[in-house]
Amino acid sequence: MFFETIQKQHTNQLPFVAYRKPNSTEVKALLQTDDTVHYIDDYSESGFVFAPFDTANKSILIPFEQADSLDMSYSNLGIQARHNEISLAEKNKQNHINLVEKGIQAIANQTFKKVVLSRKETVVLTKFNVVQTFKKLLDTYPLAFVYCWYHPKIGLWLGATPETLMKIEGNQFSMMSLAGTQEYNGSINVAWEDKEKEEQQIVTDFIVNGLKPFVQDIQTSDVETVKAGNLLHLKTIISARLKQEEFNFKALIHALHPTPAVCGFPKKAAKAFIMKNEHYNREFYTGYLGELNLETKRHPRASKRNIENRAYAITKKSTQLYVNLRCMQIKDHKALIYVGGGITKISNAEKEWEETVSKSKVIKSIL
Numbered sequence: 001m002f003f004e005t006i007q008k009q010h011t012n013q014l015p016f017v018a019y020r021k022p023n024s025t026e027v028k029a030l031l032q033t034d035d036t037v038h039y040i041d042d043y044s045e046s047g048f049v050f051a052p053f054d055t056a057n058k059s060i061l062i063p064f065e066q067a068d069s070l071d072m073s074y075s076n077l078g079i080q081a082r083h084n085e086i087s088l089a090e091k092n093k094q095n096h097i098n099l100v101e102k103g104i105q106a107i108a109n110q111t112f113k114k115v116v117l118s119r120k121e122t123v124v125l126t127k128f129n130v131v132q133t134f135k136k137l138l139d140t141y142p143l144a145f146v147y148c149w150y151h152p153k154i155g156l157w158l159g160a161t162p163e164t165l166m167k168i169e170g171n172q173f174s175m176m177s178l179a180g181t182q183e184y185n186g187s188i189n190v191a192w193e194d195k196e197k198e199e200q201q202i203v204t205d206f207i208v209n210g211l212k213p214f215v216q217d218i219q220t221s222d223v224e225t226v227k228a229g230n231l232l233h234l235k236t237i238i239s240a241r242l243k244q245e246e247f248n249f250k251a252l253i254h255a256l257h258p259t260p261a262v263c264g265f266p267k268k269a270a271k272a273f274i275m276k277n278e279h280y281n282r283e284f285y286t287g288y289l290g291e292l293n294l295e296t297k298r299h300p301r302a303s304k305r306n307i308e309n310r311a312y313a314i315t316k317k318s319t320q321l322y323v324n325l326r327c328m329q330i331k332d333h334k335a336l337i338y339v340g341g342g343i344t345k346i347s348n349a350e351k352e353w354e355e356t357v358s359k360s361k362v363i364k365s366i367l
Ligand SMILES: C=C(O[C@@H]1C=C(C(=O)O)C=C[C@H]1O)C(=O)O
Pocket: 116, 118, 163, 178, 179, 180, 181, 233, 261, 262, 325, 326, 338, 339, 340, 341, 342, 343, 359
């Protein structure tokens, strides 16, 4: 029923999102009942947010109140997509290498310390089915946040991202610093080079500094190696307590998004370089998505003698946002696959190209 309903919603050209959180067997969906485009204004809204890279553009909301919600238990069928070798257009390669070299030069000129440079790759689809593709992503990437998002006036996006932007529950707050990439070759006990360590440290430092006006008791975990599909990354979790529950969410988002995991440092100079030199529009790639101000009611545990307690429910608000990576947009019978990587002064352009090729396989392998 669940997948048929999504299919029907898509056929009827009505907005929806279907998603599964990392390591979970619950797949949820929100189905909007008309095709209005709802925008985020001050982040007090509640619903599923779909935000672009560029904060100059608006973030879209599927409001919980104006959508039917569905959920189902879905377990991994163990189907693993094959990582086929794909022939690559040489033109893409030269363009990306030129872009990365320009970035390295700008770092040498001290315009910024880090920049994340990306590209878009097109795969022509001979056959495509939205539900089948979503299921393949669910089966292949159980540890990722897997989603399928559709709005007839905006587009169709699917992805399997390894990166959490932020989680807020009551006044508990956490963010992930994820950067540095190498191919997974059977073990996560690997050594990392200085280039990867530095680019990840830049993200952690940026988050810790940017958070200071909003939180207290900041704690930073040890740096860990994590596996995401065919890749390994470096990860740190930064946790803290919000100074107050009614904080300025809009100011927090503007201070932290886009982080140097997807943009660069300092943010303003790196973003200006991206806008000027990438020569394509990232749209929602390297934006973020997820549940915003989801209210859940929990009944306190009542003892047998204390049945009347059950009448009281505690309402909790939670927000869980993910960075939109390892994603694609489906448009005109084509899959547009978005991939990028962090550049520092010691980057090697050829290696950066290969990193984007590895990242593109996450999506290509399920097409
Ligand atoms: C930009 C992407 O990924 C980001 C960049 C990484 C890197 O530079 O090593 C690693 C993880 C992500 O923070 C992408 O997947 O397109």
